[in-house]
Every structure is written in C-alpha cells, then in structure tokens.
Amino acid sequence: MDTRTGIPTLRATDGPGKHLTLRADGPGRVLIRATQGDYRAARALLDGLGARLLDATPDEGEQVAWRQTRNELADEAPQWSTALRRIGLFLERMPDWSVRAPSAAETEVPADRIAARPHGPAVPVRVKATVAVTSWRGGEGRSTIAFALAEELARVGSSVLLLSADEFACQALQRRGVTPWPADSQTQGPERGMVAVAFWDERGDTVLVEQARKQADVVLLDTQFDYRPGTVAVDAEVAVSRYRDEHWQGHLVDDQRPRLIRVLEWFDEQFTHYRDAADGLVEPGERELRDLLAYLDDSFTAYVNGRARRGEANVYDRAVPADVDGFWAMDYELDYNRGEERLPAEDQQPLDEWRAQFLAFIDADGHERHPALWPLVARQWADRNRRRNLEHLQPRQPSAAELHHMIEEFLPTIADEATRRWGNDLADMNDLFRSAVIHRWLESTFTVFADLRAAASRDAFTTLLLVLDLRFAEYADRRLDPYPVLSGPAAGTAGSFGSSPGPGAAAVWRRGMDDGSNDAWWSADQALKSGAPMPEEDEGPLDAWRAEFMEQIDADGARRHPVLWERVRRVWAPRNRERNLADLAADELDAVELQPLMEEFAAAIAPVADSAWGPLWQDAAEAWTSGAASPLDSIGNYDDRVHLVPVDREPEETAALVEQELRHRSSPHAVTVLAVNAAPKSLAPQRVSAVSEALRTRGLAGTAVVPQSDALMSALFDAPGSVRSADGIANLARTLTQALARHRRHGA
CATH class of the missing domain: 3.40.50.300 (P-loop containing nucleotide triphosphate hydrolases)
Incomplete structure (x- = not known):
C-alpha cells in the first residue's frame, strides 16, 4: 500500500492461485500467501475507509514522481538499507530520520553481533x-x-x-x-x-x-x-x-555469650597467633638447640621405660647403621597421653645415673652429627631434664617461668585493640586472662603428676581391678562391633584381642589362650595399651556382659590370684558400672582420690609458680584445688549461644x-x-x-x-x-x- 501520497511503493496484483503478488517498480516482486477472498476483503476494507488499493498500473504522473524520489535518495540508499536491516538497534529510542538519513555511527555494531547465525534445531557448530x-x-x-x-x-x-x-x-x-x-x-x-x-x-x-x-x-x-x-x-x-x-556464603555472628567468655576467647586466640608468629621468628641455631633438647627428652623417656621393663641399657644398636640413622633422624615424638610413656618420678628409678649413661652412649654420635651445638647440649641437657621432671613438665611444655615471660611480652602487643574492643578495664582483663592461663597450665601439668602418683600408689588389688576394667572395655567393644579392625599382637599370640569370632560372639580369649598361658592378658602394662573405649550403659546389656565376662575368667583369676580373687569377684561388677556411669576411664581417679593429690601437687610446685606469678598464683591455685572448672575450658559450654546467620x-x-x-x-x-x-x-x-x-x-x-x-x-x-x-x-x-x-x- 502507498505510504506516501501519490507515490506507489508495492502494488497488489490480482490473479489466480494462492498468492497475492506485490510488485515494486522494476523486476522485484514479493509473494504473500493469500487467497482471492483475502484480496477482495482487503479491497472492501480500504474502500470503506476512503482509501485506495494500488492494484492497477500506475499512471504517468506516479511513475515520474517515483523516479524523481528514487534519484534523490540514490546516495542515501546504503544508509537506509543498513538501518532497516539493523532496526533492532533502535527498539528503545528511534532517531529522527524524517529530516535526515541514518548515519554510519548510528548503525555501527561489533562484527560478532551481525555474523550469520544458524537457525533451526540442532544445527551443528564445529569447535576446533x-x-x-x-x-x-x-x-x-x-x-x-x-x-x-x-x-x-x-x-x-x-x-x-x-x-x-x-x-x-x-x-x-x-x-x-x-x-x-x-x-x-x-x-x-x-x-x-x-x-x-x-x-x-x-x-x-x-x-x-x-x-x-x-x-x-x-x-x-x-x-x-x-x-x-x-x-x-x-x-x-x-x-x-x-x-x-x-565460597559463596558468609555469616553474620549473633553472639549471645557472656562478656567474660567472649573476652577470654578473644585473648586466647590472639595469644595463639602471637606464639605461632614468635615461633616463626626464632633464629635457626636457637630453634635447632631447642628441638634437639626436646628430642633428647623424648628419647630419654622411651629409654627409661624400656630399661625399666626389659633391662636394656643401649639406646640403639650401633652395629646397625639404619638403627643409628633412625635415632638421629629426630622424627620420633612420644604420645604423652599414654601413661607408660612418661618419665617416672626422680625417686622411683636411678634417673641421674641413667641420664649419665644415656648421654655417654650417644655422645660420640652427637659430636659427629651436631658439632656446633653438641658441647652446649651435653652441658645443659641432664640438669635441664631433671629440673623439668621435678616440675612435672612434658617435653615441649613451657615451665611456669617461661609461660609467664611469654604472657608478659604478649599482653602489651594487644593493648590498643583490646581497649577498642572491650573497653577501658584493660588491667582487669589482663589479670583475668593470666589467671585463666595459670589454671590451664595447672591442669596440663597435674596430669603427669597424678598418673605417676596413681601408678605408684596402686596396690595389687586396685591393679587387678584396673586390668579387668580395661579388658572388659575390649570385650564389650567387641560385642558391639563384631568385626573390629585388627590391632595389637598378631592372631594366635597372647595379648590384645585380634580377629573377631563373629557376630554376637562372647569369647573373652581367642582359642588357645584359655590354657593358662595367657600371661600378657593379665599384665597391667599390656592392658594399658589396649585403648578400647568403654561403651555407655545404654549401648548394650552391659550388666549381662559383665556376668558372662566374669564367668569366663573366673577359674583363671582364682588360680592366679587366690588371695584377692574372692574380693575382686564381689566388688568388680558394681564398681565398674558405677565408674562407667560417672564417665571415668579405667585408669582415671575419681574426685575423692584426686583431691589430696591436687593439694599435694599445688604445694610441690608453689615455690616455682609463686616466683613467676606472684599473688595471681595463690588465687588461681585455690580456685583450681577447689575443683572449679578452667575458664578457658568452659568456653565450649556456651557454643549454643552463638548463632550464625547466613549472608551472600x-x-x-x-x-x-x-x-x-x-x-x-x-x-x-x-x-x-x-x-x-x-x-x-x-x-x-x-x-x-x-x-x-x-x-x-x-x-x-x-x-x-x-x-x-x-x-x-x-x-x-x-x-x-x-x-x-x-x-x-x-x-x-x-x-x-x-x-x-x-x-x-x-x-x-
């Protein structure tokens, strides 16, 4: 239809077939699928509007006007053609082209936006x-x-x-x-x-x-x-x-814990960072000396326990190079959570004599492998080891004086940030943290002392009860899990349990161990190595299992311990149940047994601790011996008051x-x-x-x-x-x- 008065553009041509032919001036034509009825309807619609369907041959006037307009627009044709093909660029804002032709800048786009694209389903696009x-x-x-x-x-x-x-x-x-x-x-x-x-x-x-x-x-x-x-x-x-x-979500922390707990946690976190950073600044020579002294403490502890049990006076076999190299590789560290791997008290073994023999044995190799440090190590180690043992310190554990020195160096480094976060009562917060650190140090140091005292005071009766507690934990653990991982001595030898006898099995000993030759089973040293956890009372019919356990070991126990066995048979089961309900490990002392040992320990280390901490020591020691929980250990009790709100x-x-x-x-x-x-x-x-x-x-x-x-x-x-x-x-x-x-x- 004509959109410019008097100038034909596309003309409809009536004719047979299913297409309405629209012709432009020249050879071009467009076929539109339409019927004759569509054509007549379009003509009637335009007649009703007072318009005209251009379906006749244009007259001479129209043709002249069309040619004149086409000539005028000849130079602008490329711009108009480009603009019409890229009309999608102007969907939001249309330029005013009623008075001018489109410009090249208006129609310029990146090449990839106008590149030919495939159409239709699943058209292949090759990637190389x-x-x-x-x-x-x-x-x-x-x-x-x-x-x-x-x-x-x-x-x-x-x-x-x-x-x-x-x-x-x-x-x-x-x-x-x-x-x-x-x-x-x-x-x-x-x-x-x-x-x-x-x-x-x-x-x-x-x-x-x-x-x-x-x-x-x-x-x-x-x-x-x-x-x-x-x-x-x-x-x-x-x-x-x-x-x-x-990676995608963070959290806002809604911390509802008491201020005291939040202050202690923050101080302790900062102290941990400080110690890690300070450790990284230690000079290489000083670090090597520290590590060598601690390693000798470890090695001497293993040497003493081996010598006490087996009488072996050699530290390693000099005739075996691999044995010598293995010792001096210094990659061995004891597990001090195991009682048999702690240095005994000075009066329980001739430790000074054994220190001299230990040092004499390794002296030549020490000079050869650590020529710069060994003279200093040889002078310091024995006295240092004895002093630390008297203070009941584990290797690598700081002494009271060392810990005090670290704390006093640390606190000034966080003073400004602590004041900004927690207010102006900095002196009170510092003392609070000092007391909490002393309390925690007492707990960790006392563990060694208590274990040694408990072992020294254990008579034949309590030792026998300890063995039964440890072995019953093994037995009950096996009853709960009939397919345990193999551990301990190989199957067929005396010692800890090996392979499982099958689901629901009730055998205390493996086959061949109930013939009177199972000495290792009754050994306290061997029993302490078992490590089996004691199940809780509601995890299984423990009372029935206790009865089965006692029935199986009764004859062998009476033969081995004729004087004690009747009493053991009478008290063991109720005592084992009571201790299990109190969540006490087999070799753990109860509160009544611990109290006098705590008081003895506090008095024993008072001179050393008091010289380091002063009045704070007295307050912390009184709180500790009264059974008060360590403030730092109590932080975890308030975890349920910390809520994390997820945010993007x-x-x-x-x-x-x-x-x-x-x-x-x-x-x-x-x-x-x-x-x-x-x-x-x-x-x-x-x-x-x-x-x-x-x-x-x-x-x-x-x-x-x-x-x-x-x-x-x-x-x-x-x-x-x-x-x-x-x-x-x-x-x-x-x-x-x-x-x-x-x-x-x-x-x-």
Missing part, C-alpha cells in the same frame, strides 16, 4: 580446540565434567577425542559403550557428532595429543589433579572446582576465594573457564553473573555453573547420551566456545 580439563585436587568431578562436555560438544557438531589420564575413568567409559580410539595413524578419528576415548599419560605423551589433533575437531585432556601446566600446549583450560558454601558474599569476595583454588594454569596464553560443579539449583543466575564478571577481571574468560544432579554423578556408568545438553553442561560448552571465539577474534 585442544582443551585441558583440570582440578586442583581429587573429588572435584573433573572426569565426569570432561566426559559430559565431550558429549555436548559432539552433540553440537564437533568430532571429539577424550584423552583421559584417569585409567579407571577411561575403562568405565569404554565399558559403557564409548568408542575406544586406537591412536593409530592409519585409523580415522571419530566422525562429527561422535566421541572416542583413549588413555593418556599426561607426564609427557605429546605425540598422542598431536595425533589426536589431526583426527578430531576437539581434543579434551582429562588430567589428573597433580597435572603440571605446560606439559602440552592447549588452547583452553576448563578448571573444575566443586561448589563450596564457604560480595562477588569480589567469592571471586577471591574461588581463585585461590585455581592453582594450575595450562599456559599463560590459554583461555581459562571455571566450571563450578555440583552447585545447588537455588544459586541465583544474577549472583553467578556478578561473580563471573569479577573473575573476568582476574583473568578468567568465563564461568559456568553445573548444578548438582544424580544423572551427572553417574555419567561415567550410565548409558551413552544420558547427560547430553542437560545439567548445565550445555551452558559450559557455550561458555567455552564463546570464550575461545573472543580469544581468537582479538588475537590474544
């Missing part, structure tokens, strides 16, 4: 690239993502060779029907739209990769988590990182945390795309887009989220095609191909 799929550790889903990405790239038209450094994944894919690639120069690679797989040794098999490049559009390298960048030149890297809440992290914060995991880059010239695997479906696209933009400023070309799904988790084992174009993999493939296109377009 070598891509490494990496992760900074195992368990991120790298192999699964690599295979799903291979299938998706094949789906959109590429031939894909997946070279997997994970032999298990490679075999799993071949079992599920993925075509194996023989890596034979005579064999063609996969066809377009297909995936083939082969095992690849990523440590340097570049020949296989080059062969794959010749036979496929896309070569995907499924690397191991210890993959080293630069092994093979690649065009892109897909870095797979499993979604982690702590800022995009830059998430980007920084995620980037920390991207420790492997294939090449500084490769495109890197992040695949956030197993993400919750609730993760908002707007957040992903914001984080992706933040990561782009850090050098990542793109970010794609792969939501968690059962289909993807089983991709290596299900039938082929199970994850195609699903589970975010299509988005990952699109992000990768777009990043590669941008990279190549800009010539980077």
Whole structure:
C-alpha cells in the first residue's frame, strides 16, 4: 500500500492461485500467501475507509514522481538499507530520520553481533580446540565434567577425542559403550557428532595429543589433579572446582555469650597467633638447640621405660647403621597421653645415673652429627631434664617461668585493640586472662603428676581391678562391633584381642589362650595399651556382659590370684558400672582420690609458680584445688549461644576465594573457564553473573555453573547420551566456545 501520497511503493496484483503478488517498480516482486477472498476483503476494507488499493498500473504522473524520489535518495540508499536491516538497534529510542538519513555511527555494531547465525534445531557448530580439563585436587568431578562436555560438544557438531589420564575413568567409559580410539595413524578419528576415548599419560605423551589433533575437531585432556601446566600446549583450560558454601556464603555472628567468655576467647586466640608468629621468628641455631633438647627428652623417656621393663641399657644398636640413622633422624615424638610413656618420678628409678649413661652412649654420635651445638647440649641437657621432671613438665611444655615471660611480652602487643574492643578495664582483663592461663597450665601439668602418683600408689588389688576394667572395655567393644579392625599382637599370640569370632560372639580369649598361658592378658602394662573405649550403659546389656565376662575368667583369676580373687569377684561388677556411669576411664581417679593429690601437687610446685606469678598464683591455685572448672575450658559450654546467620558474599569476595583454588594454569596464553560443579539449583543466575564478571577481571574468560544432579554423578556408568545438553553442561560448552571465539577474534 502507498505510504506516501501519490507515490506507489508495492502494488497488489490480482490473479489466480494462492498468492497475492506485490510488485515494486522494476523486476522485484514479493509473494504473500493469500487467497482471492483475502484480496477482495482487503479491497472492501480500504474502500470503506476512503482509501485506495494500488492494484492497477500506475499512471504517468506516479511513475515520474517515483523516479524523481528514487534519484534523490540514490546516495542515501546504503544508509537506509543498513538501518532497516539493523532496526533492532533502535527498539528503545528511534532517531529522527524524517529530516535526515541514518548515519554510519548510528548503525555501527561489533562484527560478532551481525555474523550469520544458524537457525533451526540442532544445527551443528564445529569447535576446533585442544582443551585441558583440570582440578586442583581429587573429588572435584573433573572426569565426569570432561566426559559430559565431550558429549555436548559432539552433540553440537564437533568430532571429539577424550584423552583421559584417569585409567579407571577411561575403562568405565569404554565399558559403557564409548568408542575406544586406537591412536593409530592409519585409523580415522571419530566422525562429527561422535566421541572416542583413549588413555593418556599426561607426564609427557605429546605425540598422542598431536595425533589426536589431526583426527578430531576437539581434543579434551582429562588430567589428573597433580597435572603440571605446560606439559602440552592447549588452547583452553576448563578448571573444575566443586561448589563450596564457604565460597559463596558468609555469616553474620549473633553472639549471645557472656562478656567474660567472649573476652577470654578473644585473648586466647590472639595469644595463639602471637606464639605461632614468635615461633616463626626464632633464629635457626636457637630453634635447632631447642628441638634437639626436646628430642633428647623424648628419647630419654622411651629409654627409661624400656630399661625399666626389659633391662636394656643401649639406646640403639650401633652395629646397625639404619638403627643409628633412625635415632638421629629426630622424627620420633612420644604420645604423652599414654601413661607408660612418661618419665617416672626422680625417686622411683636411678634417673641421674641413667641420664649419665644415656648421654655417654650417644655422645660420640652427637659430636659427629651436631658439632656446633653438641658441647652446649651435653652441658645443659641432664640438669635441664631433671629440673623439668621435678616440675612435672612434658617435653615441649613451657615451665611456669617461661609461660609467664611469654604472657608478659604478649599482653602489651594487644593493648590498643583490646581497649577498642572491650573497653577501658584493660588491667582487669589482663589479670583475668593470666589467671585463666595459670589454671590451664595447672591442669596440663597435674596430669603427669597424678598418673605417676596413681601408678605408684596402686596396690595389687586396685591393679587387678584396673586390668579387668580395661579388658572388659575390649570385650564389650567387641560385642558391639563384631568385626573390629585388627590391632595389637598378631592372631594366635597372647595379648590384645585380634580377629573377631563373629557376630554376637562372647569369647573373652581367642582359642588357645584359655590354657593358662595367657600371661600378657593379665599384665597391667599390656592392658594399658589396649585403648578400647568403654561403651555407655545404654549401648548394650552391659550388666549381662559383665556376668558372662566374669564367668569366663573366673577359674583363671582364682588360680592366679587366690588371695584377692574372692574380693575382686564381689566388688568388680558394681564398681565398674558405677565408674562407667560417672564417665571415668579405667585408669582415671575419681574426685575423692584426686583431691589430696591436687593439694599435694599445688604445694610441690608453689615455690616455682609463686616466683613467676606472684599473688595471681595463690588465687588461681585455690580456685583450681577447689575443683572449679578452667575458664578457658568452659568456653565450649556456651557454643549454643552463638548463632550464625547466613549472608551472600560480595562477588569480589567469592571471586577471591574461588581463585585461590585455581592453582594450575595450562599456559599463560590459554583461555581459562571455571566450571563450578555440583552447585545447588537455588544459586541465583544474577549472583553467578556478578561473580563471573569479577573473575573476568582476574583473568578468567568465563564461568559456568553445573548444578548438582544424580544423572551427572553417574555419567561415567550410565548409558551413552544420558547427560547430553542437560545439567548445565550445555551452558559450559557455550561458555567455552564463546570464550575461545573472543580469544581468537582479538588475537590474544
């Protein structure tokens, strides 16, 4: 219809058939699917409006006007043509072209926005690239993502060779029907739209990769988590990182604990940081001296306990070089939670004599291996070891004087921050923390003293009760778990229990141990090594098990301990039950037994502690001996008053945390795309887009989220095609191909 009065544009031509022919001036024509009825209806509508359907040959006046207008617009035709083809640029604001032609600047757009695009379903888009799929550790889903990405790239038209450094994944894919690639120069690679797989040794098999490049559009390298960048030149890297809440969500802390608890926790955290930092500043020579002295304390403790039990006076076997080297490797440290690995009291063994013999034995080797330090070590160690033992200190545990010195150096370093956070009562807070530290130091130091005193005061009767408590814990633990892990002596030897006799088994001894030869079972030293936890009373019918246990050991116990056994038989079961209800370990003293030992210990160390701490020592010692809980140990009792309110992290914060995991880059010239695997479906696209933009400023070309799904988790084992174009993999493939296109377009 004419849109400019008197000037024909498109004319309708009546005629037979199903098309209405619209003709322009010249040879061009447009066919519109319409019937004769449509044509007549259009004519009647325009007649009713007083308009005219241009369906007749234009007269001479119209033709002259049309030619004149066409000539006037000839120079502007390219601008009008471009503007009409790019009309989508002006959907929000239309320029005023009623008085002028469109300008080139108005219609200029990047080339990729006007490039020809495929239309219709599943039109192939070939990608040509070598891509490494990496992760900074195992368990991120790298192999699964690599295979799903291979299938998706094949789906959109590429031939894909997946070279997997994970032999298990490679075999799993071949079992599920993925075509194996023989890596034979005579064999063609996969066809377009297909995936083939082969095992690849990523440590340097570049020949296989080059062969794959010749036979496929896309070569995907499924690397191991210890993959080293630069092994093979690649065009892109897909870095797979499993979604982690702590990366995407932070927390606001609603802390409802008492101020005292919050102050103590903060002071203790700062003190821990201070000690760690101070330890890092120790001069190498001083550190070596400290470590060597502590190691000799460890070694002497093991030497003393071995000599007391076996009479062995040699520290190691000089005739065996490996034994000598093993001792001086200094990688041995005792477990001081085990009572038999603590240095006995000075009056229980001739320790001064044994120190001299120990030092004499290792002296020549010490001079040889530590020539600069050994003269100083040889002078200091024996007196230092004796002094520390008298103070009941474990190796590496600070003395009262050392701890006091650390605290007094530490407190001024946090004075300003403590005042800002907690107010102006700094002196009171400092004393509060000092007292709490003294209390905790007393607890840890007293443990050694109490164990030694308990062991020294244990008579034959209480020792026998201890053995039965420890062995019954083994027995009950076995009844609860009939398939325990093998531990202790090998099966068939006397000692701790070995293999299980089966579900519900009630045997106390293994077969062959009830013939009177099971001396180790009755040994307190051997029983203390068992380590089996005592079940709680409601975990099983412990009273019935106690009766079965006593019935089985009764004859052997009466034979071995004829004087004590009747009394043991009478008191053991109720005593064991009472101690278990009180949550006391077999070798742990109860409150009544502990009280006099605590008072004795406080009096014994008072001269040393008082000289270090002064009046604070008296107050802390009184609180400790009265049974008051350690303030620092009480912090955990208030955990239920701390509430964490989840909040979304800022995009830059998430980007920084995620980037920390991207420790492997294939090449500084490769495109890197992040695949956030197993993400919750609730993760908002707007957040992903914001984080992706933040990561782009850090050098990542793109970010794609792969939501968690059962289909993807089983991709290596299900039938082929199970994850195609699903589970975010299509988005990952699109992000990768777009990043590669941008990279190549800009010539980077």
